[in-house]
Amino acid sequence: MRETEALPQEEEMEVEEEEEEEEEERMQNLRSKATELLLREEYKGSIQVYTQIISLCQHCISKKSPDAVHLSKLQKTLCLAFSNRAEAQARLLEFSEALRDCEEALRIEKSHFKTLLCKGKILLSLNRYSMALDCFKAANLDPQANENSDVVNGFLDKCKKFEFLSRTGAFDVTDWVLSGFSGKLPEFAEYVGAVEIRKSEISGRGLFATKNVESGTLLLVTKAIAVDRAIMPQDSGENAQLVIWKNFIDKVVESATKCSEIKSLISKLSPGEDEENLEVPEIGIFRPEAEMNSGISVDKLDMGRMLSVLDVNSMLEDAISAKVLGKNADYHGVGLWILASFLNHSCDPNVRRLHIGDHVVVHAARDMKAGEELTFAYFDVLSPLNNRREMSNNWGFLCRCKRCKFEENMCYKHEATEIEIALGKGLVDMGSLVCRLEEGMRRWMVRGKGKGYLRASFWEAYSRVFGSEKLMRKWGRKIPAAEAVVDSVVDAVGSDERVVRVFMEGLKRGGINGGVVEMEKAMKLGRGIYGKVMKKQAMRRLLQFSGTQE
Numbered sequence: 001m002r003e004t005e006a007l008p009q010e011e012e013m014e015v016e017e018e019e020e021e022e023e024e025e026r027m028q029n030l031r032s033k034a035t036e037l038l039l040r041e042e043y044k045g046s047i048q049v050y051t052q053i054i055s056l057c058q059h060c061i062s063k064k065s066p067d068a069v070h071l072s073k074l075q076k077t078l079c080l081a082f083s084n085r086a087e088a089q090a091r092l093l094e095f096s097e098a099l100r101d102c103e104e105a106l107r108i109e110k111s112h113f114k115t116l117l118c119k120g121k122i123l124l125s126l127n128r129y130s131m132a133l134d135c136f137k138a139a140n141l142d143p144q145a146n147e148n149s150d151v152v153n154g155f156l157d158k159c160k161k162f163e164f165l166s167r168t169g170a171f172d173v174t175d176w177v178l179s180g181f182s183g184k185l186p187e188f189a190e191y192v193g194a195v196e197i198r199k200s201e202i203s204g205r206g207l208f209a210t211k212n213v214e215s216g217t218l219l220l221v222t223k224a225i226a227v228d229r230a231i232m233p234q235d236s237g238e239n240a241q242l243v244i245w246k247n248f249i250d251k252v253v254e255s256a257t258k259c260s261e262i263k264s265l266i267s268k269l270s271p272g273e274d275e276e277n278l279e280v281p282e283i284g285i286f287r288p289e290a291e292m293n294s295g296i297s298v299d300k301l302d303m304g305r306m307l308s309v310l311d312v313n314s315m316l317e318d319a320i321s322a323k324v325l326g327k328n329a330d331y332h333g334v335g336l337w338i339l340a341s342f343l344n345h346s347c348d349p350n351v352r353r354l355h356i357g358d359h360v361v362v363h364a365a366r367d368m369k370a371g372e373e374l375t376f377a378y379f380d381v382l383s384p385l386n387n388r389r390e391m392s393n394n395w396g397f398l399c400r401c402k403r404c405k406f407e408e409n410m411c412y413k414h415e416a417t418e419i420e421i422a423l424g425k426g427l428v429d430m431g432s433l434v435c436r437l438e439e440g441m442r443r444w445m446v447r448g449k450g451k452g453y454l455r456a457s458f459w460e461a462y463s464r465v466f467g468s469e470k471l472m473r474k475w476g477r478k479i480p481a482a483e484a485v486v487d488s489v490v491d492a493v494g495s496d497e498r499v500v501r502v503f504m505e506g507l508k509r510g511g512i513n514g515g516v517v518e519m520e521k522a523m524k525l526g527r528g529i530y531g532k533v534m535k536k537q538a539m540r541r542l543l544q545f546s547g548t549q550e
């Protein structure tokens with residue numbers, strides 16, 4: 001009786017052993033296949049195979065109540081599969097999924113070395129420097145860190161540096177500038193300075209200074225969600241630009257589809273309509289250390305809205321109101337920088353942007369007060385009212401800034417309109433035009449900023465006179481000195497390379513080359529253009545360079 005009872009149990013055990021062996025063999029095959037795909041950088045394929053391994057492990061754990069030894073083996077395989085799938089997803093920039101898998105792996109094994117490294121790298125890519133630092137610190141405690149000390153220490157140093165930069169804004173590009181922009185790009189981390197988002201009187205939401213700042217002060221540094229660039233000689237047609245635009249849209253859509261964090265940030269941007277009713281987001285969500293938007297968004301991307309958002313918020317790196325460091329003249333790039341997208345336009349802007357690599361660096365272009373709205377120029381503001389109207393119209397809005405309002409009121413001065421028309425035709429002697437304007441301003445009793453506004457509008461005429469020996473001999477005594485014009489224009493519309501060039505040429509003409517007071521002033525103008533991200537010698541090099549450029 002005993003024998004007949006024992007038989008099915010033995011059989012059962014044999015069957016179980018066989019099944020276990022089969023399962024082990026299957027698992028082994030899948031693991032080899034997945035590893036091979038991962039090594040061959042076929043990430044999509046490897047993700048599929050790791051998904052099969054994960055399902056198999058989960059099935060075995062939940063359905064078969066394995067013994068302790070078997071369970072531990074399965075847990076190990078499961079942890080590694082989650083970790084490797086996260087690695088493959090991260091390579092495809094699918095950061096939300098990758099982070100979720102990291103969490104699953106770490107739930108099984110809290111200090112899993114490989115997963116901690118993977119999670120740290122993803123957080124670093126998402127600019128979460130101190131969270132990334134925590135991961136690498138935890139990984140460093142694992143015995144495996146000894147064999148990989150170079151890698152772990154490299155990441156630890158990078159996180160510490162980025163965390164410091166994002167907290168202090170102490171960027172320095174001096175060496176890079178002095179080396180003629182050769183070699184590796186300087187490292188930038190995201191930085192949010194003394195700014196906040198509030199309702200704007202200009203339109204919708206805007207960025208505002210939270211304390212008094214002086215010209216050149218760094219206000220924010222943001223990394224592009226995506227940029228597309230090409231070297232395009234001047235005769236490249238519209239098609240070439242359309243190709244850049246299309247590639248750029250594809251890149252943004254890809255990033256938003258793959259990462260819910262990015263999608264959520266883009267959703268805060270204006271689609272151009274009904275701006276007055278848009279929510280005013282907390283500045284905190286844009287800080288590098290902000291809480292992550294956990295979970296994976298299942299909402300489909302609204303392509304119509306996305307295209308409107310890109311239309312309204314994308315910026316040209318090489319716009320006249322921006323400065324690109326380290327690129328040649330035929331270079332064109334379009335990109336999306338989230339926090340910078342909250343800046344409204346003004347024809348008397350107080351901030352400027354500098355493009356370095358994929359980062360946009362926004363700094364004060366003149367001294368400003370706490371509570372002032374930060375604005376930059378979407379287009380060239382050293383141009384007359386009608387040209388600016390056309391350009392803002394192309395952007396889809398009617399500019400209602402202080403300067404536009406002031407100049408609209410000037411329009412009833414018939415003579416001002418005549419001067420503008422003459423400037424547009426470009427046939428008159430620019431010196432006579434400047435004289436007419438200066439004389440007109442005296443009669444119209446234009447003072448203070450108003451003078452700067454009008455001089456900025458007719459800048460073309462001033463710069464042609466100041467740039468010509470012949471015109472200066474003829475008109476020099478009848479018009480204000482270059483320095484006075486520069487001062488009033490900078491006071492009205494902020495610093496600009498073209499204005500600094502006139503200032504530097506004026507110094508040369510007056511025989512003053514490198515006087516301390518003058519150089520200090522040139523430096524201040526330079527800080528308005530380039531910000532305080534470099535030391536004096538590098539700024540001087542850039543100013544001398546811009547002084548010789550046409």
Ligand SMILES: C[S@@+](CC[C@H](N)C(=O)[O-])C[C@H]1O[C@@H](n2cnc3c(N)ncnc32)[C@H](O)[C@@H]1O
Nearest residue numbers: 203204205270313341342343344345397399400
């Ligand atoms: C990059 S967004 C600027 C932030 C936007 N105000 C918001 O609430 O998100 C560009 C849009 O802001 C508005 N805007 C910016 N500057 C403006 C100005 N000077 N006058 C009128 N509207 C302006 C326009 O609707 C423009 O399409």
